Amino acid sequence: MKNKSPLPIYTSQSDPDGKLLAQPSDISIRKHKVNTQFARNVYIETYGCQMNVSDSELMAGILTQAGHHTVANIDEADVILLNTCAIRENAETKVINRLEHLNHRKRREGNLIIGVCGCMAQHLRDKLLEAAPYVDLVMGPDAYRNLPMALNAVASGDPFLGLQLDKSEDYADIAPIRKEGIRAWLTIQRGCDKMCTFCIVPFVRGRERSLPLKLLTDDVQRLVDEGFKEIVLLGQTVNSYHDGDNDFGELLWRIAEVDGVERVRFTSPHPADATDSMIDAMENCPQVCKQLHLPLQSGSTQVLQRMRRTYTAEQYRDLVSKIRDRIPQIAISTDVIVGFCEETEKDFKQTYNLMEEIRFDSAFMFKYSDRDGTLANKMLPDDVPEEEKARRLNEIISLQEKISGEINQSKIGTTVPVLVEGDSRRDSDQYHGKTDTFKTTVFPKDNAQVGDIVNVKIQSATAHTLIGDIVT
Numbered sequence: 001m002k003n004k005s006p007l008p009i010y011t012s013q014s015d016p017d018g019k020l021l022a023q024p025s026d027i028s029i030r031k032h033k034v035n036t037q038f039a040r041n042v043y044i045e046t047y048g049c050q051m052n053v054s055d056s057e058l059m060a061g062i063l064t065q066a067g068h069h070t071v072a073n074i075d076e077a078d079v080i081l082l083n084t085c086a087i088r089e090n091a092e093t094k095v096i097n098r099l100e101h102l103n104h105r106k107r108r109e110g111n112l113i114i115g116v117c118g119c120m121a122q123h124l125r126d127k128l129l130e131a132a133p134y135v136d137l138v139m140g141p142d143a144y145r146n147l148p149m150a151l152n153a154v155a156s157g158d159p160f161l162g163l164q165l166d167k168s169e170d171y172a173d174i175a176p177i178r179k180e181g182i183r184a185w186l187t188i189q190r191g192c193d194k195m196c197t198f199c200i201v202p203f204v205r206g207r208e209r210s211l212p213l214k215l216l217t218d219d220v221q222r223l224v225d226e227g228f229k230e231i232v233l234l235g236q237t238v239n240s241y242h243d244g245d246n247d248f249g250e251l252l253w254r255i256a257e258v259d260g261v262e263r264v265r266f267t268s269p270h271p272a273d274a275t276d277s278m279i280d281a282m283e284n285c286p287q288v289c290k291q292l293h294l295p296l297q298s299g300s301t302q303v304l305q306r307m308r309r310t311y312t313a314e315q316y317r318d319l320v321s322k323i324r325d326r327i328p329q330i331a332i333s334t335d336v337i338v339g340f341c342e343e344t345e346k347d348f349k350q351t352y353n354l355m356e357e358i359r360f361d362s363a364f365m366f367k368y369s370d371r372d373g374t375l376a377n378k379m380l381p382d383d384v385p386e387e388e389k390a391r392r393l394n395e396i397i398s399l400q401e402k403i404s405g406e407i408n409q410s411k412i413g414t415t416v417p418v419l420v421e422g423d424s425r426r427d428s429d430q431y432h433g434k435t436d437t438f439k440t441t442v443f444p445k446d447n448a449q450v451g452d453i454v455n456v457k458i459q460s461a462t463a464h465t466l467i468g469d470i471v472t
């Protein structure tokens with residue numbers, strides 16, 4: 001449990017271990033007084049991954065516990081917090097543009113508090129205040145507990161920086177405020193110890209830490225009682241979960257046993273942590289969905305070594321074969337980066353060929369972009385020309401579209417259970433939902449209700465969607 005006493009304003013530089021690297025920076029601090037007013041209306045705008053969505057829910061919990069209100073309408077807010085992503089440069093550019101826009105309103109209203117939270121705050125630190133001096137608070141992912149104190153502190157006119165990384169911070173005692181729905185995201189682990197060379201996450205989210213199993217099963221029981229049908233377990237390397245006594249496979253079993261749980265998923269696992277214990281639970285727990293997002297990143301062992309991914313292409317291929325032998329119906333998706341430092345045409349072909357061989361159900365595919373603060377930025381040349389990166393990306397996108405289309409076409413005529421999520425975006429007479437294998441499925445509503453699991457007979461398919469009818 002964390003000590004909740006107010007902490008000093010942090011302006012220290014710390015590494016993922018939380019060790020002090022440099023003294024408080026010499027930023028010029030502007031004074032623009034913000035009126036103190038208890039019970040503020042806070043609007044949280046979330047960028048980036050599901051982990052950030054989950055963190056925004058946590059921030060809402062912390063603020064609500066302190067007597068503030070979170071609002072769904074930005075016009076009603078006197079505090080706007082952007083919960084940001086640092087994974088790519090354009091994610092940060094987007095936030096800077098958004099801040100400029102919000103500053104127009106701040107100039108008009110005077111009292112508006114603007115905060116930048118999350119990974120970009122941790123990455124840019126006080127440089128953010130140089131780029132956007134009107135920002136009132138800058139807060140990294142391990143400092144959200146200080147949000148209520150920060151809102152009071154900015155009233156003095158000084159910006160608040162909360163940038164301490166803290167390996168002991170797991171927010172175990174905070175109840176997140178979630179939107180109603182059928183799917184709940186539950187953070188089971190924070191931080192990452194893997195240090196992939198292309199990735200900023202270990203530097204902005206700190207070292208890995210897992211929440212206790214009992215606390216998580218109690219959380220899941222609460223979520224089920226609140227009406228959530230599907231629980232998605234979240235962690236940077238979710239399957240490296242270990243609370244000291246229980247590994248990830250054990251956690252899956254215990255969560256699946258919680259009374260009333262219908263579906264359990266998780267994201268994102270690391271191939272090196274895909275143990276037999278995890279595969280056993282996926283194979284044998286009916287509640288654990290037969291879907292696995294297993295980031296490959298590259299099909300070249302040389303590139304994987306430069307990425308410090310800790311597995312070879314051969315080991316990845318064997319892992320997929322083993323999982324498919326045990327769970328033939330499983331859908332496997334992946335992440336792939338092309339144009340990583342010193343990637344040759346031969347390396348790229350190995351990636352292309354491995355994707356062709358494995359036939360992923362879907363893939364998130366990216367051109368490598370150099371990020372300052374990463375190990376690759378310090379150690380490796382970003383030497384693949386931009387147009388070459390684009391060509392390689394287009395080639396694997398075309399390949400994957402074809403494969404995804406063929407896999408989905410093969411589902412025509414089959415009947416699949418689908419969890420009804422809500423109205424289809426294109427046609428309000430239809431629902432959309434997800435299969436156990438996480439395929440988006442669209443079908444006429446009939447008499448089904450949101451939250452039901454219905455059997456849908458697939459009549460047609462695109463690379464991204466299955467289309468069918470409810471059958472009894």
Ligand code: SF4
Nearest residue numbers: 192194195196199201
């Ligand atoms: S496993 Fe690698 S890519 Fe994933 S969060 Fe950790 S360092 Fe980043």
